[in-house]
Amino acid sequence: EVQLVESGGDLVKPGGSLRLSCAASGFIITDAWMTWVRQAPGKGLEWVGRIKSKADGGTTDYAAPVKGRFTISRDDSKNILHLQMDSLKSEDTAVYYCTTVHLGLDNWGQGALVTVSA
């Protein structure tokens, strides 16, 4: 059974950094395309970025609001996906979900809350 568990959410000041982790089980993350999706309080879903499988080059793509500030990476030895977030802004406050990409966005974690506030 595929499971995704996010961790690392916290309260951080504007301009600060935070790294989220997504621990995967039931599959090997290097074989999968994966995304991060966020949801601001009371708002809809917003795509953050994607990493392709190793076989497809392992490249990343990012949404315009986070490009240059956020970085998606994998720790293959631990089967963990990371989202490094730098230069955080108040508008980055949201629940962050990691997902697999296959049929659609097939499997979702429970989410990690990131609050950016002074």
Add this chain to the structure above:
Amino acid sequence: SYELTQPLSVSVALGQAARINCVGNNIGNRNVHWYQQIPGQAPVLVIYRDYKRPSGIPDRFSGSNSGSTATLTISSAQAGDEGEYYCQVWDSSAAVFGGGTKLTVL
């Protein structure tokens, strides 16, 4: 950038059919996916590639896509179907979501 437009809310009587539209430029030429989000929970994929159902999704859920409109239909809405529904497509390597539709079952 590509945009998807959904109604803010849809209401349906218990046991009746609910239809949620997703409008986009020539959306019929794209694969549309639909997600259900029950309050306090993570989204769940309910329809992929316009009309296909993942395993475990009741056959009350169906989808169609043509022209400028994709539609999610719940044939006999239940109280447990209440929540937010989002359509999604891929556009130039980016996932695009509709704004979401709140389904209320009366």
